[in-house]
Amino acid sequence: MQISYKPGSSFLYSLNPLIKGGLCFVLIMFFSLNGLQLPAMAGSLAMLLLFAVMGRLPLADLLLSIKRIWLLLVIVGLVQGFRGDSFELVPALEGMIRILGVFIAAGCYLTVSPQSELMFFWETIFRPLRLFRLPARELALVMVIAVRFLPVMLSEIDRIRMAQIARGARLGKGGFFSSAAALMPLMIPTLAQAIIRGEELAEAMEARGYRVSGNRTRYHRFGIGFFDVPAGFVALTVAALTVWSRFL
Amino acid sequence: MIILDKVSFRYNEKSETSFKLKEVSFSCSKGSITGVIGGNGSGKSTVARLIAGMIEPQTGIVTVDGFAPFNHIGRCGFLAGIIFQTPDNQIVGTTVAEDLAFGLENLSVSYDEMQVRVRETAARFGLGDMLSTPVHYLSGGQKQLLCIASVMIMQPSWMIFDEPTSHLDPWARDNFWQTVKTFAREHDIGVMVVSQLAEDLHHFEQILAFNAGSLVFNGPIADLRASVEQLPWFRIPDAWKLEKILEARS
């Protein structure tokens, strides 16, 4: 149950990537920092889910993926719930709703944003760094390429693992506490292949004319659509609500 | 037309001072498939990279259609595109459309022209309805097609293939040679294939053979066949061996 981009169309999909990213950020801040009581928080979470349904997101997948964080939810619930010697349900639930809210907000964002939109958002975020001579667009490109190679790297690690197990390596047992030495047969080949891959890719990119200092045009263009202005207002309202409930 | 004139090249390696290429001169014209053959370390891959403009010769001149390809990007069209062995390590974009557009972005092509060219090139290579497909959903053959399309979209004058068939299945190999022959004959694109496989030999019309950094043969394939005994380093393909044995017996 992976959270990743699922093609679809609705008002949520049609938002400008900066608005999407901004909304996601504001919602994460809201659920982390708000000073509301339990009924209001539960209501906010319900509204978030309502919007997700209205935006025709595959909610079933999203809710099923909550399974992955059940342990975290339980821990947070217990930590928040035990005040002194007694267990209080209300703070426990508040803590769990916060976590759920952050998780669902991030999940919705990733579900409606294809790679190019994520890249555009990150590129815009990095742009101020250009003052410090950091190449924003190139950094964003590096992130995109890393993500694009993830499935390739995963299947390669798998193949290396299987072949080394056939040689007698003890991988896949011992889990988290396997010693570094035991993992060498997996890590070294993976690293070596990653370096080789990086070199070959860099060559291929240069061969297709890529130059860091060059004037590159863009294939993707993102405009402002009908829903972007209301969505912007919603983001501002949520931000204001966060500040008001927390500090005032 | 590709011209190399007394070109020498050496990688900056601390261990050896040997030259990767020593005073190599030759010319190739469009219309026929040129094969570059030789063993490992013969310099054939270096020649491919020089022509593609990825490296610059220490001495001598490399020109493609009259221009030096090194750092030539964009000025007067894209000179020579090169496709390497592993398709996966050449695909940059996350979707088919993004990878096709990558080269055009580098050439500073305008937004409108890019949209048109991406659509047309995708259609031409049978990827027309896969524009938003993530790249890791493509099969091996489709990936290689995407690599070729992504270079062809830049409208190069020459296409260089560096060991293109070694990881393909036999049907894909047949398809590849079909595609390549179409380029050479119908589309006015110069084709050069670097290969060390004996069975690729019969596809070539012109042969450039390298050994230890020197050009040891330059001419049509028929001449190579006739003078094969004078080339001790050359591994004679089974097809030629068979003909020779049968001739000798009859």
Place this chain on the structure above:
Amino acid sequence: MAEKIDGSFGCGRINLLVGRAGSGKSSLLLTIAGFHSEFSGQILYDGAVFQPAGNFSLTFQDPESLFFNTSVGDEVEYSLRMRELAENEITPRAQQWLQRWGLEPEKFYSRHPFELSGGEKRRVALAACTVAMPPVILLDEPLAGLDANGQKALAEMLNQLAREHIVIVVTHEPEVFLHPDSNILFLREGQGSWFSGDDFLRQAVCNRDFYPLPRWYCHALAPFATVSSLPQVNAEAVASFVAREKSHADKL
């Protein structure tokens, strides 16, 4: 992906697994090795259910990518060490095995694997994966990327191994391995068909769509497609065969 594969891979001769890319050849190897569990049916070894653990070796394309030691010797010995062989037996056995793969231990044992040529690296990798001499040796495209000489030499080596082990090779160059008595499983359109080396050659010679073998071979043998015992795919064998058939025809 594929259905109703019914048959056997044995030792004594090499087993080849061929088919288009994506036809399930690698998945079948993984299933035999026990890494792929979504299958129905049984994999039997000597009549009992096959227990892969410790009984097989597996290599994928470019097995050189598995190197993680600083010397060829360490690389080859690794498998023996992990199987906890007696310490004084490990090095002699590893050296012997390396020798069998055509690399003299004196010259290669202490060298760094990355210093070797492509063909040498391939041999070291294959030696390192098979040194424990398991009964089942699974290889996925072991010859990919080698030049013709390298391919022929390694194919010879694998054919020799096949005499005492069950060697199953996924390959796109069956012509390099083929002997008339080789066992071939051809996966196509979700079905598996079994052929002896001879049948396979015959079908391929008559019909290029069946399997594209080198064109020179098909042209030379097209007139003899009905003769049993087609020759191996190299110039000398074909020449002798053609000469023999011609003189045969002349006599009649």
